[in-house]
Amino acid sequence: MAARLKRSIEEDYLTCSICFNIFTDPRQLSCGHSYCIQCLVEYFKSTTASQACPTCRQKMNCPKSTQIQTWIQTLPQDLLLIGIINAVKKNDPDQDNDEAFNGGNTLQEKTVCVKHIKCFEYFCTDHQDIICSECVTELHEKCVYSPISELQLKALSELNKIDSHIVRNLKYMSEIEQKGILNLVSYQKKKDETLVILSSLRKQFETFSSLILTDIKTKETNLNWPEVNMKSALKAIGIHRSHLEQFRSDVVAITQEINVAKKQKAVLEIQKIAVSLLNNAGINYSCFRDYKISFESNDMLISSISKVKEAANIEISSDVDNIDYHADETLSVIEPETAFMMYRKREFSVNIEKHIYRSLSGICLLYSSLIIIDQYNNFAMKMTLDGECVEKCSLKEPYQVCSSGNTGIAITCWDKNMICILDTEPILSIKQVVKTEKHYLGISDAGRDRFLVTSPDSSIDVISTSGEILFSINSRKQSNIFSSLFRKSASVPVKAVLKDETVIMCDSIQKTLVCMDFAGRILWQRKIPGISNFACGAEEIYCTLSCSNRVLRLTFDGNITDNTFLNMRHPWAIDTQGQTIVITEDSPSAKYHIIKLE
Template identity: 25%
Template sequence: MADRKIRNITSDYLTCSICWNTYNDPKMLQCGHSYCSKCLYDYVCVIYLKRNCFECPECRHPQDIKSGSTPEDVIKSLRNDTVSVSILKALGLQNDFEVENNSDMKILTDIESVDAENNQETDVALSACARHREKPLDVYCSKHDIAICGLCASVNHSGPECECTPVKVVISKRQNALKCLVAQQASDVNQLFESDRPGVKSIKFAHEEFQKSVSEVEESFYALYRDFKLHVENLRKKASDTVHLDKCSQKVKHLQDYLVEKIKSFDSDSSDCNPNAILGTISELCGFSSELQHNYHILKEKVRTGEFMKHAEDDLHILDAFVSATKQLIPERFQSFEEDMSLDEDDKDFVVVTNSGNFVDFVDEEEELSDIAQHIIFSAKGSAEESCMLSGITLLGNTSTMVVDQVNKKIKKFKLPEGHLLSELSLENEPHQIATLRESDCVGVTLWEVPKILIVSTDPALSVLKVIDTNIEYLGLTSHVVDHLAVSSIQSRRVDVIGVNDTENPNDNKSVTIFQSSRRRSFPDRLTSTHDGRVIVRNRGRNEVCCFGRHELLWSRRLKRKISDITTFRGKVFATLGRKNKIVSFRDDGHGEVEHLKTKMSLLHPWAIDGFKDCLVVTEDSPSDKIHLFVFS
């Protein structure tokens, strides 16, 4: 349990999210996130020539780069994350960092020597009697358990109740007693761990005995497995023999081959033969043909009724019953061994879980999906803007799209398919994600680090129609049903459904929690919904896509690739894989093969995504300003 706790602490708080290794010389950004100095250096070098600032790779908080500074200067200007280093040292996961500069080592040595001198002076001061400065503390009174000087002993500790002894004698006796005690304890501990004496129960002996038992169980299993494999091979051989040795099947194949061969040679032989002989041969072949037809119907009926493989199926049922009975005897936790090993007793996946919830592994064998009629690319950056960061996108029908420009604090509306800017709205706070409300011309917008949700009207012009104050910060959102939004909070690790009806008091909008996770590395942040109101959640950090109905988990599919964003489109869940430059999809019931969207032009780091009818829009990750429009046939 302790090792698991250490692994959880290391994974959650002491791991660089760039290299996914334990911190090495960590540096802290202004937002509070830390990364290895080497990882940050490589990250800054990539964007150094492109702009005068860089964002935190995790929360995208901007970090200024001073004009004329090099990547080395940027890294040196950052604060050392001394807290993480101290925790790593305390856990024994990292040694003291080596000092690279000789002058720094000299300064460190000088400081240590000064501290040593100060400590020495302190020891000298403490070894003298506080009352008689010139007298050393060389007498110990056992009655009062205190070291005193000789003068104090003769004046204040000379009574019969006091027993004074030289301090050196007391120290020597106690040191010797402590040494004997520690030596005995060390011997006992070594014997407990490493003893090879027969009959002595030691940890080494217990471990070896346990390993022997495991080996015996393993050998028993493999013996059973070998017998099972032998039965399987015999069953396969019996099935093959049934196909090749069945009399009816052999007769049908023989008659077929014979008749085909006779018909092929019939024309060449008939020219020189007697007509009566030819007619006789035809009559004979018709008899064989009737026999073939008769045996064909018999064989077809045996295949249709299952009688053809009946002989082999009896043994198959025996093996199937054996496997089913074995699975019922195995505890449930052994049937999902890898998942249970990653959980603590109080660290469950979800608070709301039903028997219908299940996990499906990602299938690496992807099928290509290439029914795209048009692929159009346009820019979302304005003429007066140096850069933009498109963190969210939504479609208004199939004639226009809305995007969130987080850097410039704007919401922009573009006409499709031309990509012309129709209007834009500047906000006081940074917008984060956006979603179109069902049966409405309004959109909902979440704000970065602000506990509010904006309802923005899109027709005829962009304007803030309503501000909903919330008690927590929501990041992800999607239209759930009419007049309701599903919103997600990373801090609370939950997804709520809130109403957006006009009321005199915006706080009257009641919220209902449909997803709650207690796992520390569970971050539900990106949402989408199906036409019938099911909410699908991207659970960042666990690479999961979870689907929720009314207070129950319907399915949860775990992918092996990191997902950037999700949307539902044409009965499927579409997901962007930013690191792989891919868009993949699978059925919105969580099952089926994974399809890879084959694009005609390159797509670099796809990020936000949304779909409606025959249109799919995708943004590229910062610092790109491109928007991709896919029109399906």
């Protein structure tokens, strides 16, 4: 236990982040971080940029007339680290010849002042040396010094804190280990049951295949039809024979994969492929109806397929290139903890003139106001954060809105190849009407007078304020060897947002949130049934689910942190800025909500 504690302390707290070794003469920068003196010299000599801390990147004030090595030697030593390292080495019986950081001798080796024949009682910070009471009076009266006992108490206090932290971590790791053992036992049991079922089905498949092939060969020898019917029947028999032989070879391949699969994901993937092959094995033999050929084994095969679905609890995704694998929740190793967030919600209603039916299709949060799009009544409205309508501007079927510059906004039109750019200050007015090459619906600000727009033809483009297409992003999904077994669905990006060096897109048909780079390579994707819209905050993504009346939160890695962040009636359009979130309700509601995070 003592050896493990020592090793943990050295690795986590007494290791230089440049050379990854125990500190040697640690020097402290102005930002508070410490490094070996030789590591600092080599680091600042090798870098071509201005001198900055390797950890927090804070700039250091090195005089231009002073050399780097001379300036580093003037930096103060980290006495606390020196004391902790010496205390650790003092209690280590395996180390007898350790060197310290001042002249090759450890602090504890010096016990008596040679000049005054007195025990050392103080440590001089200015001269970096231990001194006795007489030395204080004679040579160090104006220096900054501290009692050695006080420094030892500080070092022991830090070691106690480190020890308690390590004990808590060991306890937490023990709990995780117990959960992992329980999940492993459950997984092994489920795996054994599934292997038994698939082994039994494999034997049935081989029997069914041999019966069908034997039946086909028998019918081929007994065919005595006219020449035209003979050619048609032989052609159909050849096609079905190739299908069955391919099916049989696929079953053999799956059996081989089952024998070597040892991980949960591999087993689930094989189960997925097996069900796909079984679904496609229901071959239609209607072409033989006039010739009175019976295939009773086909009904037995379909019955076995339904048993496989029930036993393995398998669910098939309709996405061709990115197959999601689902099974019982007992197979998961550790359930993620839900991160709760405090917030205050206010509800407002847009009531202007006598309009009853409304369709609040877009919303944009500015610094002190917000813009709401009423698609049904052809309005763009400027509202205060207290729910008051300040101004409105008439447009032809406006749809989505985003910010443009400091005080401007950009709005797409539902049925026209056109984008309207408006000024919000001092009044809400049309500044420019941009004709575009395509019909765009989704829009977001891409910076530097550019917009990221989505089109119903599944394209995502970066356009200028003049409507010129500057760059197009085409999704490059990974291929799958079993893609021919599924029917590919269309993909329509309802909205795309630029985040750092990636593009996050909401697919309204596949009900999927996708993150890709500018080359179109998918980094991650998350299936979210019922997703309507989304917005990117500073640290998280917020998605509205109109069908299930809730808003959920995700990280920028695609992991769901809160499945029911907000509960409200049919949330639709959403935008966020800082700690404020605004959400509209789906038509025909005229309500919108302002949420303040705390």
